Structure formats: C-alpha cells, structure tokens
Amino acid sequence: MPRRTATLLTSALLLITMFCVGALLNVPYAEMSPGPTVNTLGSHDGDPVLNVKDEPGRKGRPEVYDTSGNLNMTTVRVTSSEYKMTLFGALSGWLRHDSLVVPHHTLYPDDKSAQEVDEENAEEFTASQESAKAAALKELDLPVSTHILVGSVEKGAPAHKRLHAGDVITAVDGTPVGGAQSVGKLVTKHKPGERVTFTVIPSARVKAAQKRGEKPPAEDAKKVTVGTRKAADDGRAVVGIQPAVGHTFPFEIDIKLADIGGPSAGLMFALGIVDKLTPADLTGGKFVAGTGTIDDDGKVGEIGGIQMKTVGARKKGAEYFLTPAGNCASAAKDKPEGLTLVKTATIDDALSALKKIRSGRTDELSRCTAH
Template identity: 45%
Template sequence: MSRRALTLLLAGFLVLALGVVGAFRPVPYVVLSPGPTENTIGEVDKKPVISIKGKQTYPTSGALSLVTVAYQGGPAAQIDLLTALRGWLDPTVAVVPQETIFAPDRDPKEVEQENTVEMTNSQDSATAAALNELKIPYSMVVSVVSTEKGKPAEGKLLKDDEINSVDGKPAKDVTVVSDAVKAHKPGESVVFNVTRGKDKLDVTLQTVAGPKGQTLVGVVMQAKYKFPFEVDINVGDVGGPSAGLMFSLGILDKLTPGEITGGKRIAGTGTMEPAGKVGAIGGIAQKMVGAKDSGATVFLTPADNCAEAMNAVPDGLRLVRAETLHGAVQALDALRSGKGEVPACEAG
C-alpha cells in the first residue's frame, strides 16, 4: 500500500472514530415526545381518576382524556448527539435547548417540587371552576408552600403564611397573586399582606427578574380550598398544570345527569382558572399526537394554542377552540346534539 493510500485510510479511520465518539457525547438538549393519556372519567390502576364523596354522582361514558408530554434528557441525564439527531428527524417529537425546560439557575429538586405543587393547584382550581360552573359555593385561601433560596421572599414569607392581598388587591386565587407580582418591573417593590398565626402583617419585597425575563419574588404558593364535599383526583406521577380543563370537565360529567361526551372519545388540554378561563400550554404538537394515538376524534384546544395546533394537527383529529370552561361545555353539548355552534381553531 502506498504512503498516500495509507495516509487517507488512517485519516478516514480517525474521522470515523471521532464521529462515533462525538455521536455519543452528551448534548444540552431535551427530546419532547407524546406522553401517556388518562381518561379523567375512567380509572388508573383500577382506581377512579376522579372520586367524589358526599355528593350524588351520575354514570358517564366515552372518554375525557388528559394528554401529556414525555421528555428525555436534562441536567442529570443528558441525551447524546445521536438521540438528538433522531429526534430532529422525527416529526412527532421536538428537540429543544435544555434551558427551556430546566432553568440554569434553578435546582432540579425545586423544579420538581414546583411541578408537584402546580399539579395540586391545577386539581383544586379545576374543582373550583367546576363548582363555579354549577354555582356551588366554597371557600379558599392562598397559602405559602415554600420560598426559593436566594430570592427576595426567602426568610420574609414563611411556610403556611396566608396571603390576603398583594398591593391591596385581594388574593382571590394563586393566579391573581402571580399576576400582581408580574405587573411590576424587576427592582420595584411589592407589598404582601399576610396572616401569620393570629397576626396580620405587611411584607414588602423587592422584585427580581426570572430566567425567562418575568418578574418574581421566589414564592411557591398553593390554594387551600374548603369544598362542601370531597373530590379526589388520582393521576399518578403526572405533573404540571395543563390538565385543568379535562379535570373540570370530568368533575362536571360526574356531577350532572346525562353524558357530556355523548359516548365519544374526547381529549384536550389547557390550564384552568377557578373563574373558568382556559389558559395556553406547551407541547401542543406532541399532545395532539398522543390524543390521536389514544383513539380521540375531538381535541379541545386552548384558544391561544389554536394557530400553532392548526399547523401540526394529525389527520382525523377535530380541533375545538376552548376559551372558557362554560364554552367547552357548550361546544360538547353542540357536538353531542348536532345543534348549535362548535367553535373551531383557525390557522394563524
């Protein structure tokens, strides 16, 4: 073999070796893919997803399924380049920078705790929204769960403090408190009035900028409700707030005569405020794929996600625009009866 041929052979081998090694090197990306679905009027591990005690319930049929997004990667288990490349070639998944899911200045344990609290808040807000829709009264306080290390609230707001108001605005729910803080520019002061034990006091905090530019003080809150009957929601280790709409519809279906689905397999997503407003969520493309794979033919879509959803909707899945819980109920009534308007998503 000539020296030239040997040199080319060795160079090619080196390039191949470097390519193989590089393909298995960790990269700071996360792969998002369709996650499992759960029927909120069905069962998980032979237990009802929604159990109601102390109030009459009614039979249900069909499905009202929440949808999820599964992720692979993160600071503790980074994916390799080959996995990222496969994800970029798969139209049903998304590959996103790691910091969009895991903020670089956040402790993963804090993020996990916050997701758990968000799921609990989501369940309670969904119950509150369903009861508001049925005009059933209840009471609520916003309570401090924890504060983030190094943030303004640390040492000033304490666990179990009950937040009465922010800048004089009554703390009607967690969203109201959060929005009141976000209304400030970083560096401005915000005043919390709290009940601590038997005392009421004002706590002034200087806001700071969060990892995505939003204003925050570093407090994790939870709405503590007193409902007139028991509503228990069992979804295993699913986290985050995006199942709120489907929880509310499942509760309503069980508390009212007739079957809200008309026997159809309905899936959907959206955060839920106690007042009934449906909020936007992330991962809409992956969630629609999960919905279609579960057999759903109708997908309730937050209004603010409609344009994005129209660009990625799977064949055979009908998108129904949902702005409020009441609107979603009316849309399902129209689908079931064949009468009335069914609000549709429109392309952006």
Template identity: 45%
Template sequence: MSRRALTLLLAGFLVLALGVVGAFRPVPYVVLSPGPTENTIGEVDKKPVISIKGRQTYPTAGALSLVTVAYQGGPAAQIDLLTALRGWIDPTVAVVPQETIFAPDRDPKEVEEENTVEMTNSQDSATAAALNELKIPYNMVVTVVSTEKGKPADGKLQKDDVINAVDGKPATDVDVVGDAVKARKPGQSVVFNVTRGKDKLDVTLHTVAGPQGQTLVGVLMKADYKFPFDVDINVGDVGGPSAGLMFSLGIYDKLTPGELTGGKKIAGTGTIEPSGEVGPIGGIAQKMVGAKEAGATIFLTPADNCAEAMKGVPDGLRLVKADTLHDAVLSLDALRTGKGNVPACEAG
C-alpha cells in the same frame, strides 16, 4: 500498502472514532415526545381518576382524556448527540435547549417541587371551576408552601402562613398574589398581610429580579380550598398545570345527569382558573399526536394555542377552540346533540 494509503486509512479510522465518541457525548438539549393519556372519567390502576364522595354522581361514557408530554434529558441526565439527532429527524417530537425546560439557576429538585405544587393547584382550580360552573359555593385561602433560600421571603414568610392580602389587595387566589408582586419593580417593597397561628402580621419584603427579569420575592404558594364534598384526583406521576381543563370537565360530567361526551373519545389540554378561564400550554404538537394515538377524534384546544396547533394537526383530529370551561361544555353539548355552535381553531 503504500504510505499514503496507510495514512488515509488511519485518518479515516480516526475520523470515524471521533464521530462515534462525539455521538455519545452529552448535549444540553431535551427531547419532547408524546406522553401517556389518561381518561379523566375512567380508571388508572383499577382506581377512578376522579372520585367524588359526599355528593350524588352520575354514570359517564366515552372519554375526556388529558394528554401529556414526555421528555428525555435535563441537568441530571443529559441526552447524547445521537439521541438529539434522532429527535430532530422525527416529526412527532421536538428537540429544545435544556434551559427552556430547566432554568440554569434552578435546582432540579425545586423545579420538581414546583411541578408537584402546580399539579395540586391545578386539581383544586379544576374542582373550583367545575363548582363555579354548577353554582356550588365553597371557601378558599392562599397559603405558603415554602420559600426560596436567599430570596426576600426566606425567613420572613413561613410554611402554612395564610396570605390575606398583598399591598391591601385581598388574596382571592394565587395569581392575584403573584400579579401584585410582579407589578412592583425590583427593589421596591411589597407588604404581605398574613395569619400565622392566631396572629395577623404585616410582613414587608423588598423585591428582586428573577432570571427572566420578572419581579419576585421567592415564595411558593398554593390555594387551600374548603369544598362542600370530597373530590380526589388520581393521576400518578403526571405533573404541571396543563390538565386543568380536562379535570374540570371530568368533574362536571360526574356531577351532572347525562353523558357529556355522547360516547365520543375526546381529548384536550389547557390550564384552568377557578373562574373557568382556559390558559395556553406547551408541547401542543406532541399532545395532539398523543391524543390521536389514543383514539380521540375531538381535541379541545386553548384559544392561544390554536394557531400553532393548526400547523401540525394530525389527520382525523378535529380541533375545538376552548376559551373557558363554559365554552367547552357548550361545545360538547353541541357535538352531542348536533345543535349549537362549535368554535373551531383557525390558522394564525
């Protein structure tokens, strides 16, 4: 073998070796793919997803399925370049920068705790929304779950403090408290009126800027509801708030005579407020694919996600726009009976 041929062979081998090594190097990206679906009026591990005690319930049929997004990657388990490349090729998944899912200055354990609290809040908000739709009264208070170390609330607000008001505005829900803080500029003060044990206290905090420039004090809150009967939701490891709409519909269906679905397989997504307002979510493309794979033919879509959803809706999946829980109930009634308006998503 000539010297030139040997040099080319060695160079080619070196390039190949570097390529192989590079393919398995960790990269700061996260792969999002269709996750599992759960029928909110069905069962998980032989247990009802939604259990109601202390109130009459009615038989259900069909499916009202929540949809999820699975992810690979993150600070604790970064994916390699080869996995990212496979994701970029697959049209059913998305590859996004790691910081869009995990804020660079946040502890992953804190993010996991927030996701757990968000899921609990979502379940309670879903129950509240269903009861509001049915005109069933209940009580609610906003409580402190934890404070973030080094932030203004650290050492001043305590776990289980009941937040009565912020700057004199009644704390009617968690978002009201959050919005009151965000309305201040970083460095301005905000006054929390709280009940701690038997005492009522005014706690003054000086706000700071968060990583995205938002104003915060570093407090994690939840809404503690006192419902007139027990509603238990069992979904295993599913986290985050995006299943709220489907939880509400499942609870509503169980508490009302007749079958809301008409026997159809319906899936959907969207956050839910106690008022019944449906909010946007992330990963809509992957959630639609998961819904179609689960056999759904109808997909309830938050109004703010409609334009994005229309760009990649799977064949055979009908998108129905849902602004509120009330709208979603009316749409399902119309689909079941063939009477009434069914608002469709439109391309942006």
C-alpha cells in the same frame, strides 16, 4: 496504493470518524415525546381519577352520575436533567414526527436545580386541581369561597415557626388582603428589619372548617407579629412566605393521579368534574382528549408541547382534541390525521363543543387553523 483505493479508504475513515463523533459528541438539547394520556372519567392504577367524597358531618353533596366515553388529559414525556443527548440523538429526534428536540435550558433553566423544577411542577399540578374544582363548581352554580393562605414557609426565614403552611391570611397590618399579590405589597411597605403584623386563621381551624364544607371562621383569627429581612435580589423587606390561593368547596373532590406535574390538565379535570355532577353525558360516548390550564373563572390558558400531546391522544384513539386558543395555530401546523382540533378559550367553549360532538353537529365546531 492505487489512488482509487486510497480515496475509498480515506472516505471510509472519514465516515467512521463522523459516526464516532456523532455517537459520542454531546449537544445541549433535551427531548420531548408523547406521554401517558389518562381518562379523567375512569380509573388509574386501580383508583378513580376523580372521586366525589361523601363524609359524615359534611354538608350534602349533589348526586354523582354515571359517565361514558373519554375526557382524556394528556402529558408530555421529557428526558431527565442528567440525560446527555448525542448529536445523532438530536438529528434522529428532529427527523421523527413523534419527538421534539428543544434546548436543554427550556426544560431545565440554568438558574434552577432539577429538584426545584420538579417541586415547581408539583406545586403547579396541585394548584391546577384546585382551580379545576373551582371552575367546575362555579359552572354548576355551586358555592365556592376563595381565600389567601400561606402556601409555604422558607426554613430559617423570619416567618419560620411563626406562620405555617395552610394558615389563612385575612389582613396585614390591619389591611384586608385582596389577593395573593397584595400580601407581598403590604409587606414591602416596610423597611428590612421592621416587624409586620399578620391576622391569620390557623391551618388546623381551616382544615376543620373545610371538613364541614364551611368557610374558615373569622372569629378564629389571631394576630401574629413577624420580623422582616432584606431580600437577596432587590433588597426589599420579606418575611419568607409564599402566598397562595385556597378554596373551600361544599364537598370534597379527590383527584388522584401520581407522577404528573405542571398545570396543563386543569381543563380536562374541570370537565370531568362537571360530567360526574350533571345528568347529561357530556361526551355521548365519544373519545375526546385535550389540554390547557384553567383559572378559577374557567379561562383556558395555553401550554407547552402541544404537538406531542396531540400525537399521544390520537395514538390512544382520540377523535377530538380540545385545544387552547393560544396553541391552535401551532397545533394545526402538524395535526395528526383523523384528529379534529377544537379551539377552546373557556370552559363554556369546551362544554359547547362537547354538546355539538355528542349531538352529531361536528360541522359547527370551532376548529383550529394554521393561520
């Protein structure tokens, strides 16, 4: 066989081998891409995303106003925990503008099952809705009361069937609770095996009061004594509950958006609520999208997958993107053409930016920079 033919044949075989290896070799990576973006002022699957309800017997609600334009929340689509990425798949993702390849464990930690990750995302999404409502109503100077409640109870734990999800915790061993973390601190003053006395308002009474737009009545509180056990990780005393923050709002706000997880829609939910409850049209008909966690006091926190969210927003038609201050530099390094990134640290920043956008004073916007 001529040397040239042998060389070509060998090269072809090497290329075929490399192709097969790249197509079959799995690598420990996952992929993120732009997910759905939904207008919080509009409808999704036939239902309003935000709905201020007017229930008989509940205290009066403010007037709900018509809105225009878009205040879109954005999402990231991720590959499933079972997805096996090939070497070629990873190389393709690294080269594409609308894809982000990340180590698998960043999305699915080794110490958590896929179900645990999904449950955590669902809990964060629910909590973000509550914080969004609180931040919006506080911005409008409407009454919001906060309380500490039993978020969940571990099956088989000492608290199982003694405390229930939704019970409001007012005190532990007679000491008033000041926050969710204070519950754990008061419990861990005990040694494993000792008993703890909780003062709680039963969840049924809490729900009845919330239906009336009232605070959970303190006179309905009762004392419940619960045993403790040793925590598996550090040996401290625990009862098997997860405390959470609850709110009582003067009227019901229903947020309906299925198959979404995580806390990053908080800012856009809050802005949507403010827009519906104020006569001013916040967007002036403009297409604004954004992202960011939000706490009860309106502080905006950074999120993951910012580049994929800006890409998805721009593809949908967004002109402006409300960007958490902590994500600004990263987002600005790979900004989609035609999209203005607006630096946002609080709900007040966002509302100020929207005022400038609808009045045409966009040169005054605080824009994200890559430095």
